[in-house]
Amino acid sequence: MSRPARILLIAVTLIVAAVVAQAASTGPELLRRSQQAERAHSYRGTRVSRMFFPRYSITAVAGVVHQRPATTRVEYRSPSSIEGTVVLQVGAQRWRRASGDRLWQRAAAPPEPEAFDLLLRNYDLRVSPGTQPVAQRDCSLLLIDPRHKGNPSKRMWIDRATGLVLRTELLNWKQQHISISAFRDIEVNPNLTGVLPSLAPPRQAQIAPRRTALGFQPIPPRYIPPGYVSRGTDPMTLGKFTAAHLRYTDGLNTISLFQAPGQAFADETPFGSMELSFTQVIMWRRGDMAFAIMGDIDPAELRKMADSIAPPAPPRARMSP
Amino acid sequence: MNCEHARRLANQVTWPASETAAAQDVAEIPADLEEHLWSCPACRTELTELRALRCRLRALGNRPAPDHLAPRIVSAIRLDHRRHASARRSALHLRRALAAAAAAAAIAAGGAYLVTHRASGTGADRAVSANVAPLVTEYADFRGAQPFGDRDAAAIVRARMKERKRP
Numbered sequence: 041m042s043r044p045a046r047i048l049l050i051a052v053t054l055i056v057a058a059v060v061a062q063a064a065s066t067g068p069e070l071l072r073r074s075q076q077a078e079r080a081h082s083y084r085g086t087r088v089s090r091m092f093f094p095r096y097s098i099t100a101v102a103g104v105v106h107q108r109p110a111t112t113r114v115e116y117r118s119p120s121s122i123e124g125t126v127v128l129q130v131g132a133q134r135w136r137r138a139s140g141d142r143l144w145q146r147a148a149a150p151p152e153p154e155a156f157d158l159l160l161r162n163y164d165l166r167v168s169p170g171t172q173p174v175a176q177r178d179c180s181l182l183l184i185d186p187r188h189k190g191n192p193s194k195r196m197w198i199d200r201a202t203g204l205v206l207r208t209e210l211l212n213w214k215q216q217h218i219s220i221s222a223f224r225d226i227e228v229n230p231n232l233t234g235v236l237p238s239l240a241p242p243r244q245a246q247i248a249p250r251r252t253a254l255g256f257q258p259i260p261p262r263y264i265p266p267g268y269v270s271r272g273t274d275p276m277t278l279g280k281f282t283a284a285h286l287r288y289t290d291g292l293n294t295i296s297l298f299q300a301p302g303q304a305f306a307d308e309t310p311f312g313s314m315e316l317s318f319t320q321v322i323m324w325r326r327g328d329m330a331f332a333i334m335g336d337i338d339p340a341e342l343r344k345m346a347d348s349i350a351p352p353a354p355p356r357a358r359m360s361p
Numbered sequence: 362m363n364c365e366h367a368r369r370l371a372n373q374v375t376w377p378a379s380e381t382a383a384a385q386d387v388a389e390i391p392a393d394l395e396e397h398l399w400s401c402p403a404c405r406t407e408l409t410e411l412r413a414l415r416c417r418l419r420a421l422g423n424r425p426a427p428d429h430l431a432p433r434i435v436s437a438i439r440l441d442h443r444r445h446a447s448a449r450r451s452a453l454h455l456r457r458a459l460a461a462a463a464a465a466a467a468i469a470a471g472g473a474y475l476v477t478h479r480a481s482g483t484g485a486d487r488a489v490s491a492n493v494a495p496l497v498t499e500y501a502d503f504r505g506a507q508p509f510g511d512r513d514a515a516a517i518v519r520a521r522m523k524e525r526k527r528p
């Protein structure tokens with residue numbers, strides 16, 4: 041090969057390498073890598089989470105064990121209100137068991153990983169330059185910000201060696217911190233032989249029965265904020281009644297719409313709107329039904345969604361023959 | 362089983378008559394109570410709060426009670442005896458009086474936490490525990506915004522309501 045040809049080949053190689061490196065460091069690639077990392081690596085560690093409220097915060101410490109590809113067990117050591125509570129996730133299924141309980145209870149299914157494309161449509165993903173240490177490991181910082189105003193943001197610290205997410209910060213729609221969750225220590229690909237029995241999904245006999253018959257037809261909203269899609273309806277027990285939980289997501293954020301017979305709510309229930317730092321809440325009664333809508337989104341959007349829930353039209357009066 | 366019966370049983374489970382059961386924390390939950398608890402978040406919350414109260418009282422250890430507390434307990438017990446002839450009812454009320462006295466001691470010892478997480482309260486407090494807290498927890502669960510349980514959710518909502526009432 042002639043000298044000019046060699047120089048050209050080296051130059052092309054360098055350009056291709058630079059393009060590949062650039063692509064690997066883009067936000068979407070980094071996020072996709074972090075999602076695949078859970079499937080590729082097992083780990084065990086201690087995670088500290090803190091939720092912020094106007095005048096105080098709640099700090100929780102949990103032991104986390106993850107077995108690849110999709111089994112995660114989180115056992116809370118504090119605060120005292122949930123000490124001993126275990127949350128077990130196997131694939132898309134989640135169960136929770138409070139300390140002292142013998143039976144597991146099914147927990148709400150988290151937004152599916154397939155929401156990745158939805159997230160890319162609704163959020164801008166950028167990688168902050170440089171590295172930052174978390175649990176004594178070098179991490180890249182991924183910034184996720186909404187394309188539609190009035191939605192929350194997220195910050196993720198992703199381990200450069202494995203792609204695992206070691207720290208997460210959530211900011212509400214007003215860009216105020218609502219939670220920080222970070223590993224204090226983590227051991228990647230440890231020997232999990234000793235804890236395998238605790239990672240087995242509960243048998244049917246160990247799961248509390250959950251009401252499934254709604255007894256009414258849930259009313260879907262006519263308006264859904266831009267970027268959100270329905271994720272289905274789940275029944276949930278509310279006292280002696282079964283409520284409907286209509287779920288909506290934009291890939292990162294979620295909106296929950298609850299509907300239940302009016303008798304399920306005591307007269308003293310604080311109907312109206314409320315701000316809880318990590319979510320806006322609107323509760324109201326109409327006819328013989330009660331409604332609650334929750335979401336970390338501009339309250340004007342939530343109100344618009346609530347207003348679009350109209351009860352079904354009354355049956356037409358029969359014409360006399 | 363109705364809520365009143367369930368709460369009576371929940372009290373017995375939380376403050377078992379047997380010292381051994383109390384010490385070892387092995388009081389069994391009767392099957393009918395357990396069945397009721399699955400369908401009644403209000404009673405479930407109350408049992409959880411009672412258990413948390415017991416844990417906190419244990420954590421306080423054997424601190425000397427204020428001087429004025431003993432005569433008040435004795436007079437409360439005497440009043441209960443006069444009002445309720447039935448021995449079984451007296452025992453139940455004695456336990457309740459002791460539980461109330463213990464709660465008073467805990468508050469006297471600086472348990473401000475108990476004030477915001479009290480088991481009983483106004484109708485609005487109970488409505489928050491029974492109606493609002495489970496929905497907030499379910500929402501947080503779906504969003505993946507744990508960690509907290511129904512009791513924390515109820516405390517968060519109550520704190521917010523109090524803030525709104527302030528001028």
